[in-house]
Amino acid sequence: MALWDRVKESASTIRTQLMARKNAPKSGAFRDAGMAMRPLVATADGIVDPSKRQRVTRLRRSRQ
Template sequence: MALWDRFKESAATMQTQLTAKKNDLKSGAFRDASMAMCALVAAADGSVDPSERQRVASLITANDVLQNFPAADLQSRFDDNVGKLQADFAFGKVGVLQEIAKAKKKPAEARAVIQIGIVIGGADGDFDKSEQAVVREACYALGLPPHEFDL
């Protein structure tokens, strides 16, 4: 099986796992960490063009698990994080990773944040090296081993 086929299968499995845990993923820390993760993946290459921003925003509103939260609130948090990353990627990334780390206290939420990052990263058909790298960094921020997610 090709690497990409394995990844697509893995992303589909992760989305199924996330949906199964939907009722457990309602905390503010999970919400904030998820939006920070989405912004980090969107800006992984150092920039976010308007079409990419719109695509990720659409994925956020369509994600079953994130429907636990008001769409406007999610959009606002995503936009704030993207703004930090666009203003100064290196400095913004530190703040965004701190947001992600808020989910560290609850292992199920921490894993779900990583799974969301992988699902968002692979949604365009290409989970590229820069996206994998920022998700790997998020694993470290959450105290999770990247190999658990094939990173």
């Protein structure tokens, strides 16, 4: 039965790792990284549209 126990333990470990990856986009770090990327994307073409700036400001305020 030792082999079967190791298989069950491995399956449990894999399941835990998959659940952690599935829930990663919901984490605060992922959200913060997404917010940090927005100004870079907004200025990629060299033009900052005032409506983009207002939208990001509203998103930041709604998060706090």
